[in-house]
Amino acid sequence: MQQPIVGDLPEYSLGESDVPWVLGTQLTTRSGPIARAAEGSRVLMIEAHDFAARKPYHHHKLTLVFAAMRQFRDRLRAAGYEVIYITADSFADGFAAFFDDHPDTRLVAMRSPSYGSERRFRELIEAAGGDVRFVDNELFASTRQAFDEWANADPDDETPTFKHESMYRWLRRETGVLMDGDEPVGGEWNYDDENREFPDETWAAPPAPSPEPDEQTVETAAWVEDSFETWGDTSVDDFPWPVTREQAQDALDRFIDERLGEFGEYQDAMRADDWAMAHSLLSSSINLGLLHPVEVIEAIIDAYDSRDLPLNAVEGCVRQILGWREFMRHVYRHAMPALAEANQLDATASLPDFYWDGDTEMECLSQTISEVYDRGYSHHIQRLMVLANFATLWGVEPGELNDWFHATYVDAYHWVTTPNVIEMGQYGHGVFATKPYVSSANYIDKMSDYCSDCRYYKTKTTGENACPFNALYWDFLDRNEEQLRSNHRMGLMYSHVDDKQESDELSSIRDRVATLRAKAADGDI
Structure with missing residues:
Protein backbone atom coordinates (compact mmCIF):
# COMPACT_ATOMS: atom_id res chain seq x y z
CA MET A 1 0.00 0.00 0.00
CA GLN A 2 1.35 3.43 -0.97
CA GLN A 3 -0.05 6.33 1.07
CA PRO A 4 0.85 9.83 2.25
CA ILE A 5 3.63 9.93 4.83
CA VAL A 6 2.39 13.03 6.66
CA GLY A 7 -0.95 12.59 8.37
CA ASP A 8 -3.16 9.58 9.01
CA LEU A 9 -5.92 8.44 6.69
CA PRO A 10 -9.20 6.93 7.90
CA GLU A 11 -9.22 3.16 7.57
CA TYR A 12 -11.88 1.59 5.39
CA SER A 13 -12.67 -1.64 3.59
CA LEU A 14 -14.85 -2.62 0.66
CA GLY A 15 -18.16 -4.42 0.96
CA GLU A 16 -19.36 -7.18 -1.36
CA SER A 17 -21.33 -4.75 -3.50
CA ASP A 18 -18.55 -2.13 -3.69
CA VAL A 19 -16.75 -1.65 -7.01
CA PRO A 20 -13.53 0.37 -7.17
CA TRP A 21 -13.77 3.13 -9.76
CA VAL A 22 -10.35 4.19 -11.06
CA LEU A 23 -10.10 7.67 -12.57
CA GLY A 24 -7.69 8.39 -15.40
CA THR A 25 -5.32 10.23 -13.07
CA GLN A 26 -5.23 7.39 -10.50
CA LEU A 27 -3.55 4.64 -12.51
CA THR A 28 -2.17 2.53 -9.68
CA THR A 29 -3.04 -0.65 -7.84
CA ARG A 30 -1.07 0.38 -4.76
CA SER A 31 -3.38 3.13 -3.46
CA GLY A 32 -7.06 3.75 -2.98
CA PRO A 33 -10.00 1.34 -3.20
CA ILE A 34 -8.37 -0.96 -5.75
CA ALA A 35 -5.50 -1.59 -3.31
CA ARG A 36 -8.09 -2.90 -0.83
CA ALA A 37 -10.09 -4.95 -3.31
CA ALA A 38 -9.98 -8.73 -3.33
CA GLU A 39 -8.03 -10.53 -6.03
CA GLY A 40 -10.08 -10.81 -9.20
CA SER A 41 -12.49 -8.03 -8.19
CA ARG A 42 -14.56 -6.00 -10.59
CA VAL A 43 -13.11 -2.57 -11.37
CA LEU A 44 -14.72 0.29 -13.28
CA MET A 45 -12.91 2.62 -15.65
CA ILE A 46 -14.74 5.18 -17.79
CA GLU A 47 -13.04 6.67 -20.82
CA ALA A 48 -15.14 9.80 -21.33
CA HIS A 49 -14.41 11.82 -24.46
CA ASP A 50 -16.41 15.01 -24.15
CA PHE A 51 -13.73 16.90 -22.18
CA ALA A 52 -11.29 16.42 -25.06
CA ALA A 53 -13.55 18.38 -27.39
CA ARG A 54 -13.90 21.41 -25.12
CA LYS A 55 -10.60 23.03 -26.05
CA PRO A 56 -7.67 22.35 -28.39
CA TYR A 57 -5.65 20.13 -26.08
CA HIS A 58 -2.15 19.17 -27.07
CA HIS A 59 -2.20 16.01 -29.14
CA HIS A 60 0.44 14.44 -26.88
CA LYS A 61 -1.60 15.21 -23.78
CA LEU A 62 -4.68 13.40 -25.04
CA THR A 63 -2.55 10.58 -26.39
CA LEU A 64 -0.85 10.22 -23.02
CA VAL A 65 -4.06 10.19 -20.98
CA PHE A 66 -5.98 7.75 -23.17
CA ALA A 67 -3.01 5.46 -23.89
CA ALA A 68 -2.13 5.28 -20.18
CA MET A 69 -5.75 4.41 -19.29
CA ARG A 70 -5.89 1.67 -21.90
CA GLN A 71 -2.54 0.26 -20.83
CA PHE A 72 -3.72 0.21 -17.21
CA ARG A 73 -6.91 -1.57 -18.25
CA ASP A 74 -4.89 -4.26 -20.01
CA ARG A 75 -2.53 -4.59 -17.04
CA LEU A 76 -5.44 -5.11 -14.66
CA ARG A 77 -7.03 -7.72 -16.89
CA ALA A 78 -3.74 -9.57 -17.19
CA ALA A 79 -3.56 -9.58 -13.39
CA GLY A 80 -6.99 -11.20 -13.11
CA TYR A 81 -9.26 -8.21 -12.43
CA GLU A 82 -12.67 -8.07 -14.07
CA VAL A 83 -12.32 -4.65 -15.67
CA ILE A 84 -15.48 -2.93 -16.84
CA TYR A 85 -14.05 -0.42 -19.29
CA ILE A 86 -16.70 1.89 -20.68
CA THR A 87 -15.99 4.27 -23.54
CA ALA A 88 -18.61 7.01 -23.69
CA ASP A 89 -19.20 10.53 -24.89
CA SER A 90 -19.52 11.69 -21.28
CA PHE A 91 -19.29 10.47 -17.70
CA ALA A 92 -23.07 10.78 -17.51
CA ASP A 93 -23.42 8.24 -20.34
CA GLY A 94 -20.76 6.04 -18.75
CA PHE A 95 -22.51 5.96 -15.37
CA ALA A 96 -25.86 5.27 -17.00
CA ALA A 97 -24.40 2.30 -18.86
CA PHE A 98 -22.70 0.94 -15.75
CA PHE A 99 -25.68 1.15 -13.40
CA ASP A 100 -28.03 -0.24 -16.04
CA ASP A 101 -25.93 -3.41 -15.97
CA HIS A 102 -24.98 -3.32 -12.27
CA PRO A 103 -27.87 -1.69 -10.39
CA ASP A 104 -27.06 -3.13 -6.98
CA THR A 105 -23.47 -1.92 -6.73
CA ARG A 106 -21.83 1.07 -5.14
CA LEU A 107 -18.80 2.77 -6.64
CA VAL A 108 -15.86 3.65 -4.38
CA ALA A 109 -13.30 6.13 -5.66
CA MET A 110 -10.53 8.40 -4.46
CA ARG A 111 -11.43 12.06 -4.65
CA SER A 112 -10.06 13.96 -7.60
CA PRO A 113 -8.08 17.04 -6.52
CA SER A 114 -9.97 19.19 -9.05
CA TYR A 115 -12.41 21.59 -7.41
CA GLY A 116 -16.07 20.60 -7.59
CA SER A 117 -15.43 17.21 -9.18
CA GLU A 118 -16.85 15.22 -6.26
CA ARG A 119 -20.10 17.19 -6.30
CA ARG A 120 -20.45 16.90 -10.07
CA PHE A 121 -19.76 13.17 -10.05
CA ARG A 122 -22.28 12.62 -7.24
CA GLU A 123 -24.95 14.44 -9.20
CA LEU A 124 -24.26 12.39 -12.34
CA ILE A 125 -24.25 9.10 -10.44
CA GLU A 126 -27.46 9.93 -8.60
CA ALA A 127 -29.06 10.85 -11.93
CA ALA A 128 -28.02 7.42 -13.20
CA GLY A 129 -29.70 5.79 -10.23
CA GLY A 130 -26.44 4.74 -8.62
CA ASP A 131 -24.50 5.27 -5.43
CA VAL A 132 -20.89 6.30 -4.76
CA ARG A 133 -18.53 6.65 -1.84
CA PHE A 134 -15.56 8.99 -2.12
CA VAL A 135 -12.46 8.38 0.00
CA ASP A 136 -9.32 10.41 0.57
CA ASN A 137 -6.88 10.76 -2.29
CA GLU A 138 -3.71 8.88 -1.35
CA LEU A 139 -1.56 10.08 -4.26
CA PHE A 140 0.12 12.92 -2.35
CA ALA A 141 2.75 13.07 0.36
CA SER A 142 0.49 14.75 2.94
CA THR A 143 -3.16 14.52 3.87
CA ARG A 144 -5.67 17.33 3.79
CA GLN A 145 -6.29 17.06 7.51
CA ALA A 146 -2.58 17.19 8.41
CA PHE A 147 -2.04 20.34 6.37
CA ASP A 148 -5.15 22.04 7.74
CA GLU A 149 -4.17 21.27 11.32
CA TRP A 150 -0.65 22.58 10.74
CA ALA A 151 -1.86 25.72 8.97
CA ASN A 152 -4.70 26.20 11.45
CA ALA A 153 -6.72 27.01 8.37
CA ASP A 154 -10.18 28.41 8.95
CA PRO A 155 -12.56 26.87 6.37
CA ASP A 156 -14.67 30.04 6.55
CA ASP A 157 -11.74 32.33 5.76
CA GLU A 158 -12.35 33.69 2.26
CA THR A 159 -8.86 35.19 1.94
CA PRO A 160 -6.39 32.68 3.40
CA THR A 161 -2.66 33.20 2.91
CA PHE A 162 0.04 30.58 3.04
CA LYS A 163 3.85 30.49 2.83
CA HIS A 164 5.61 27.77 0.89
CA GLU A 165 8.88 27.88 2.81
CA SER A 166 7.12 27.38 6.15
CA MET A 167 5.16 24.42 4.83
CA TYR A 168 8.24 22.91 3.21
CA ARG A 169 10.19 23.03 6.46
CA TRP A 170 7.25 21.47 8.33
CA LEU A 171 7.07 18.61 5.82
CA ARG A 172 10.82 18.06 6.05
CA ARG A 173 10.59 17.82 9.84
CA GLU A 174 7.56 15.55 9.71
CA THR A 175 9.11 13.16 7.21
CA GLY A 176 12.76 13.35 8.23
CA VAL A 177 13.68 13.87 4.57
CA LEU A 178 17.13 15.47 4.33
CA MET A 179 17.16 16.04 8.09
CA ASP A 180 19.95 15.57 10.61
CA GLY A 181 17.98 15.43 13.83
CA ASP A 182 16.14 18.73 14.10
CA GLU A 183 18.37 20.48 11.56
CA PRO A 184 18.46 20.24 7.77
CA VAL A 185 21.25 18.20 6.22
CA GLY A 186 24.03 20.57 5.20
CA GLY A 187 22.81 23.32 7.54
CA GLU A 188 20.50 25.04 5.03
CA TRP A 189 16.85 24.41 4.24
CA ASN A 190 17.04 25.71 0.71
CA TYR A 191 19.88 25.69 -1.83
CA ASP A 192 18.09 27.72 -4.47
CA ASP A 193 20.93 30.24 -4.59
CA GLU A 194 23.20 27.45 -5.86
CA ASN A 195 20.78 26.44 -8.62
CA ARG A 196 20.84 29.58 -10.76
CA GLU A 197 23.92 29.17 -12.92
CA PHE A 198 24.13 29.04 -16.70
CA PRO A 199 26.37 26.33 -18.14
CA ASP A 200 29.30 27.18 -20.35
CA GLU A 201 29.76 25.63 -23.76
CA THR A 202 31.68 22.65 -22.34
CA TRP A 203 28.71 21.32 -20.36
CA ALA A 204 26.70 18.61 -22.06
CA ALA A 205 23.31 17.68 -20.70
CA PRO A 206 22.46 14.00 -20.26
CA PRO A 207 20.71 12.56 -23.32
CA ALA A 208 16.98 13.18 -23.34
CA PRO A 209 14.80 10.07 -23.23
CA SER A 210 13.53 8.97 -26.61
CA PRO A 211 11.78 5.61 -26.18
CA GLU A 212 10.14 3.97 -29.16
CA PRO A 213 6.37 4.24 -28.66
CA ASP A 214 4.54 0.97 -28.24
CA GLU A 215 1.75 -0.17 -30.55
CA GLN A 216 -0.97 0.93 -28.13
CA THR A 217 0.41 4.47 -28.04
CA VAL A 218 0.76 4.65 -31.83
CA GLU A 219 -2.82 3.46 -32.32
CA THR A 220 -4.14 5.86 -29.67
CA ALA A 221 -2.25 8.77 -31.22
CA ALA A 222 -3.83 8.08 -34.62
CA TRP A 223 -7.29 7.84 -33.03
CA VAL A 224 -6.78 11.13 -31.16
CA GLU A 225 -5.74 12.86 -34.38
CA ASP A 226 -8.83 11.59 -36.18
CA SER A 227 -11.27 12.23 -33.33
CA PHE A 228 -10.40 15.64 -31.89
CA GLU A 229 -9.29 19.10 -32.87
CA THR A 230 -5.90 19.22 -31.18
CA TRP A 231 -2.92 21.55 -30.93
CA GLY A 232 0.72 20.60 -31.17
CA ASP A 233 2.79 18.06 -33.04
CA THR A 234 0.86 14.90 -33.86
CA SER A 235 3.92 12.73 -34.47
CA VAL A 236 4.78 10.26 -31.71
CA ASP A 237 8.11 9.18 -33.16
CA ASP A 238 9.73 11.14 -30.35
CA PHE A 239 7.18 10.64 -27.55
CA PRO A 240 9.05 10.77 -24.22
CA TRP A 241 6.11 10.34 -21.84
CA PRO A 242 5.61 7.04 -19.99
CA VAL A 243 2.22 5.41 -20.45
CA THR A 244 2.81 2.37 -18.20
CA ARG A 245 4.00 1.79 -14.66
CA GLU A 246 7.06 -0.02 -16.01
CA GLN A 247 8.00 2.85 -18.32
CA ALA A 248 7.56 5.34 -15.48
CA GLN A 249 9.79 3.29 -13.18
CA ASP A 250 12.40 3.12 -15.90
CA ALA A 251 12.19 6.91 -16.35
CA LEU A 252 12.70 7.37 -12.60
CA ASP A 253 15.71 5.04 -12.61
CA ARG A 254 17.22 6.83 -15.59
CA PHE A 255 16.72 10.22 -13.98
CA ILE A 256 18.53 9.12 -10.85
CA ASP A 257 21.30 7.32 -12.73
CA GLU A 258 21.91 9.85 -15.51
CA ARG A 259 20.33 13.21 -14.71
CA LEU A 260 19.96 13.89 -10.99
CA GLY A 261 23.64 14.60 -10.45
CA GLU A 262 23.52 17.20 -13.23
CA PHE A 263 20.22 18.73 -12.16
CA GLY A 264 21.42 21.12 -9.48
CA GLU A 265 23.14 24.32 -10.45
CA TYR A 266 21.63 24.49 -13.96
CA GLN A 267 18.00 23.70 -13.12
CA ASP A 268 16.89 27.27 -13.88
CA ALA A 269 18.93 27.59 -17.08
CA MET A 270 17.40 27.68 -20.56
CA ARG A 271 19.22 26.64 -23.73
CA ALA A 272 17.76 26.85 -27.19
CA ASP A 273 19.23 23.52 -28.29
CA ASP A 274 18.23 21.51 -25.22
CA TRP A 275 14.57 21.12 -24.29
CA ALA A 276 15.17 18.74 -21.38
CA MET A 277 18.43 19.93 -19.80
CA ALA A 278 18.79 17.66 -16.73
CA HIS A 279 15.18 17.84 -15.54
CA SER A 280 13.43 14.72 -14.30
CA LEU A 281 10.53 14.80 -16.81
CA LEU A 282 8.52 12.80 -14.26
CA SER A 283 5.65 15.22 -13.59
CA SER A 284 3.23 13.64 -16.05
CA SER A 285 3.89 10.17 -14.57
CA ILE A 286 3.29 11.43 -11.02
CA ASN A 287 0.14 13.31 -11.99
CA LEU A 288 -1.28 10.21 -13.69
CA GLY A 289 -0.58 7.98 -10.70
CA LEU A 290 2.01 5.86 -12.50
CA LEU A 291 4.53 7.00 -9.88
CA HIS A 292 3.74 7.97 -6.31
CA PRO A 293 5.47 11.18 -5.15
CA VAL A 294 6.65 9.41 -2.00
CA GLU A 295 8.40 6.67 -3.95
CA VAL A 296 10.13 9.29 -6.08
CA ILE A 297 11.32 11.14 -2.98
CA GLU A 298 12.47 7.91 -1.36
CA ALA A 299 14.39 6.88 -4.49
CA ILE A 300 16.14 10.26 -4.59
CA ILE A 301 17.09 10.09 -0.91
CA ASP A 302 18.30 6.49 -1.27
CA ALA A 303 20.53 7.60 -4.13
CA TYR A 304 21.83 10.53 -2.09
CA ASP A 305 22.66 8.22 0.81
CA SER A 306 24.49 5.71 -1.38
CA ARG A 307 26.12 7.85 -4.05
CA ASP A 308 28.17 10.99 -4.33
CA LEU A 309 25.38 13.34 -5.40
CA PRO A 310 25.42 17.11 -4.89
CA LEU A 311 23.12 18.28 -2.11
CA ASN A 312 21.86 21.28 -4.05
CA ALA A 313 20.59 18.95 -6.80
CA VAL A 314 18.92 16.56 -4.37
CA GLU A 315 17.36 19.26 -2.23
CA GLY A 316 16.16 21.16 -5.29
CA CYS A 317 14.38 18.09 -6.61
CA VAL A 318 12.88 17.23 -3.22
CA ARG A 319 11.65 20.81 -2.88
CA GLN A 320 9.75 20.54 -6.15
CA ILE A 321 7.95 17.33 -5.14
CA LEU A 322 7.65 17.37 -1.35
CA GLY A 323 7.44 21.15 -1.22
CA TRP A 324 5.94 22.84 -4.26
CA ARG A 325 3.64 20.10 -5.55
CA GLU A 326 2.11 19.61 -2.11
CA PHE A 327 1.82 23.36 -1.64
CA MET A 328 -0.04 23.77 -4.94
CA ARG A 329 -2.51 21.06 -3.99
CA HIS A 330 -3.34 22.56 -0.60
CA VAL A 331 -3.40 26.19 -1.77
CA TYR A 332 -5.78 25.20 -4.54
CA ARG A 333 -8.13 23.51 -2.06
CA HIS A 334 -8.32 26.57 0.14
CA ALA A 335 -8.39 29.32 -2.47
CA MET A 336 -10.95 27.84 -4.84
CA PRO A 337 -13.29 28.79 -6.38
CA ALA A 338 -12.16 32.42 -6.11
CA LEU A 339 -8.65 31.56 -7.31
CA ALA A 340 -9.83 30.49 -10.76
CA GLU A 341 -11.41 33.90 -11.37
CA ALA A 342 -8.85 36.00 -9.49
CA ASN A 343 -7.49 39.09 -11.21
CA GLN A 344 -6.30 41.53 -8.56
CA LEU A 345 -4.35 43.61 -11.10
CA ASP A 346 -7.44 43.94 -13.33
CA ALA A 347 -5.64 42.59 -16.39
CA THR A 348 -7.92 42.47 -19.43
CA ALA A 349 -5.72 41.93 -22.50
CA SER A 350 -6.23 38.87 -24.68
CA LEU A 351 -3.52 36.25 -24.98
CA PRO A 352 -1.42 37.11 -28.05
CA ASP A 353 -1.96 34.82 -31.03
Missing part, protein backbone atom coordinates in the same frame (compact mmCIF):
# COMPACT_ATOMS: atom_id res chain seq x y z
CA PHE A 354 1.69 33.80 -31.05
CA TYR A 355 1.13 31.68 -27.95
CA TRP A 356 -0.76 29.38 -30.32
CA ASP A 357 1.17 29.75 -33.56
CA GLY A 358 4.66 30.65 -32.28
CA ASP A 359 4.88 33.44 -34.86
CA THR A 360 7.03 35.96 -33.01
CA GLU A 361 10.57 37.21 -33.45
CA MET A 362 11.15 37.28 -29.71
CA GLU A 363 13.55 34.37 -29.55
CA CYS A 364 12.80 33.35 -25.95
CA LEU A 365 9.08 33.07 -26.64
CA SER A 366 9.50 31.52 -30.07
CA GLN A 367 11.84 28.83 -28.74
CA THR A 368 9.74 28.05 -25.68
CA ILE A 369 6.43 27.90 -27.54
CA SER A 370 8.10 25.68 -30.17
CA GLU A 371 9.13 23.25 -27.43
CA VAL A 372 5.61 23.21 -26.00
CA TYR A 373 4.22 22.62 -29.49
CA ASP A 374 6.60 19.72 -30.09
CA ARG A 375 6.14 17.85 -26.80
CA GLY A 376 3.63 19.58 -24.53
CA TYR A 377 6.43 20.54 -22.17
CA SER A 378 8.89 23.18 -21.08
CA HIS A 379 10.55 23.41 -17.70
CA HIS A 380 9.47 25.54 -14.76
CA ILE A 381 11.55 28.65 -15.47
CA GLN A 382 10.39 28.81 -19.07
CA ARG A 383 6.84 28.58 -17.78
CA LEU A 384 7.30 31.26 -15.12
CA MET A 385 9.88 33.70 -16.45
CA VAL A 386 9.21 33.55 -20.18
CA LEU A 387 5.58 32.58 -20.81
CA ALA A 388 3.88 33.87 -17.64
CA ASN A 389 6.28 36.80 -17.35
CA PHE A 390 5.42 38.14 -20.79
CA ALA A 391 1.68 37.54 -20.30
CA THR A 392 1.76 39.43 -17.00
CA LEU A 393 3.69 42.35 -18.47
CA TRP A 394 1.32 42.40 -21.43
CA GLY A 395 -1.67 42.46 -19.07
CA VAL A 396 -3.27 39.16 -20.15
CA GLU A 397 -6.40 38.17 -18.26
CA PRO A 398 -5.16 35.39 -15.92
CA GLY A 399 -7.92 32.90 -16.68
CA GLU A 400 -7.07 33.00 -20.37
CA LEU A 401 -3.42 32.15 -19.74
CA ASN A 402 -4.49 29.41 -17.33
CA ASP A 403 -6.68 27.87 -20.04
CA TRP A 404 -3.72 27.90 -22.43
CA PHE A 405 -1.42 26.13 -19.97
CA HIS A 406 -4.13 23.61 -19.11
CA ALA A 407 -4.62 22.76 -22.78
CA THR A 408 -1.01 22.68 -23.95
CA TYR A 409 1.04 20.88 -21.26
CA VAL A 410 1.05 17.11 -20.81
CA ASP A 411 1.34 17.42 -17.03
CA ALA A 412 -1.32 20.14 -16.62
CA TYR A 413 -4.49 19.71 -14.58
CA HIS A 414 -6.70 22.41 -13.15
CA TRP A 415 -5.52 21.85 -9.56
CA VAL A 416 -1.89 22.43 -10.50
CA THR A 417 -2.09 25.06 -13.25
CA THR A 418 -4.48 27.37 -11.42
CA PRO A 419 -2.25 28.28 -8.44
CA ASN A 420 0.89 28.12 -10.56
CA VAL A 421 -0.39 30.31 -13.38
CA ILE A 422 -2.93 32.66 -11.83
CA GLU A 423 -1.11 33.24 -8.54
CA MET A 424 2.59 32.52 -9.03
CA GLY A 425 2.71 33.44 -12.69
CA GLN A 426 0.36 36.43 -12.78
CA TYR A 427 -0.01 37.60 -9.16
CA GLY A 428 -3.74 37.23 -9.54
CA HIS A 429 -4.99 36.48 -6.04
CA GLY A 430 -2.65 37.04 -3.08
CA VAL A 431 -3.04 33.63 -1.45
CA PHE A 432 0.75 33.14 -1.33
CA ALA A 433 2.62 35.35 -3.81
CA THR A 434 4.15 38.38 -2.11
CA LYS A 435 5.01 40.20 -5.34
CA PRO A 436 4.66 39.80 -9.11
CA TYR A 437 7.34 37.55 -10.61
CA VAL A 438 8.19 39.77 -13.55
CA SER A 439 11.45 40.84 -15.12
CA SER A 440 12.98 42.71 -18.02
CA ALA A 441 15.27 41.11 -20.59
CA ASN A 442 18.12 41.13 -18.08
CA TYR A 443 16.94 38.00 -16.25
CA ILE A 444 16.25 36.08 -19.45
CA ASP A 445 19.68 37.00 -20.81
CA LYS A 446 21.37 35.88 -17.60
CA MET A 447 19.63 32.50 -17.52
CA SER A 448 19.53 31.64 -21.22
CA ASP A 449 21.24 31.87 -24.59
CA TYR A 450 18.10 33.14 -26.32
CA CYS A 451 19.10 36.79 -26.55
CA SER A 452 22.25 36.19 -28.62
CA ASP A 453 20.19 35.08 -31.64
CA CYS A 454 17.28 37.48 -31.19
CA ARG A 455 16.27 40.28 -33.53
CA TYR A 456 15.62 42.48 -30.52
CA TYR A 457 18.35 44.21 -28.52
CA LYS A 458 18.35 43.08 -24.91
CA THR A 459 19.95 46.33 -23.68
CA LYS A 460 17.50 48.71 -25.38
CA THR A 461 14.24 49.85 -23.81
CA THR A 462 12.88 52.16 -26.47
CA GLY A 463 13.44 52.68 -30.15
CA GLU A 464 13.47 50.31 -33.11
CA ASN A 465 14.23 46.66 -32.22
CA ALA A 466 14.38 47.33 -28.47
CA CYS A 467 13.49 44.17 -26.54
CA PRO A 468 9.76 44.25 -25.75
CA PHE A 469 10.36 42.88 -22.25
CA ASN A 470 12.18 46.07 -21.24
CA ALA A 471 9.54 48.65 -22.11
CA LEU A 472 6.74 46.33 -21.00
CA TYR A 473 8.41 45.85 -17.62
CA TRP A 474 8.46 49.56 -16.81
CA ASP A 475 5.00 50.06 -18.30
CA PHE A 476 3.70 47.26 -16.06
CA LEU A 477 5.08 48.96 -12.96
CA ASP A 478 3.71 52.30 -14.10
CA ARG A 479 0.16 51.18 -14.83
CA ASN A 480 -0.07 49.05 -11.66
CA GLU A 481 1.48 51.64 -9.36
CA GLU A 482 -1.63 52.05 -7.22
CA GLN A 483 -1.70 48.35 -6.35
CA LEU A 484 2.04 47.73 -6.10
CA ARG A 485 3.92 50.79 -4.83
CA SER A 486 3.05 50.09 -1.20
CA ASN A 487 4.48 46.56 -1.46
CA HIS A 488 7.71 46.65 0.55
CA ARG A 489 9.32 44.20 -1.87
CA MET A 490 8.81 46.65 -4.74
CA GLY A 491 10.38 49.72 -3.19
CA LEU A 492 13.62 49.67 -5.15
CA MET A 493 11.82 49.19 -8.46
CA TYR A 494 9.54 52.14 -7.80
CA SER A 495 12.50 54.35 -7.01
CA HIS A 496 13.64 53.61 -10.58
CA VAL A 497 10.13 54.34 -11.86
CA ASP A 498 10.36 57.72 -10.13
CA ASP A 499 13.66 58.40 -11.87
CA LYS A 500 12.17 57.55 -15.24
CA GLN A 501 9.16 59.71 -14.51
CA GLU A 502 11.34 62.69 -13.62
CA SER A 503 13.48 62.29 -16.75
CA ASP A 504 10.37 61.86 -18.92
CA GLU A 505 11.68 58.47 -20.05
CA LEU A 506 8.33 56.94 -19.12
CA SER A 507 6.73 58.92 -21.94
CA SER A 508 9.00 57.21 -24.46
CA ILE A 509 8.35 53.86 -22.79
CA ARG A 510 4.60 54.33 -23.13
CA ASP A 511 5.05 55.19 -26.80
CA ARG A 512 7.14 52.06 -27.31
CA VAL A 513 4.49 49.90 -25.64
CA ALA A 514 1.77 51.44 -27.81
CA THR A 515 3.86 50.57 -30.87
CA LEU A 516 4.33 47.01 -29.64
CA ARG A 517 0.62 46.54 -29.10
CA ALA A 518 -0.10 47.83 -32.60
CA LYS A 519 2.51 45.45 -34.04
CA ALA A 520 1.03 42.55 -32.10
CA ALA A 521 -2.41 43.33 -33.49
CA ASP A 522 -0.90 43.02 -36.97
CA GLY A 523 0.93 39.81 -36.06
CA ASP A 524 4.32 41.49 -36.31
CA ILE A 525 6.15 41.35 -32.99
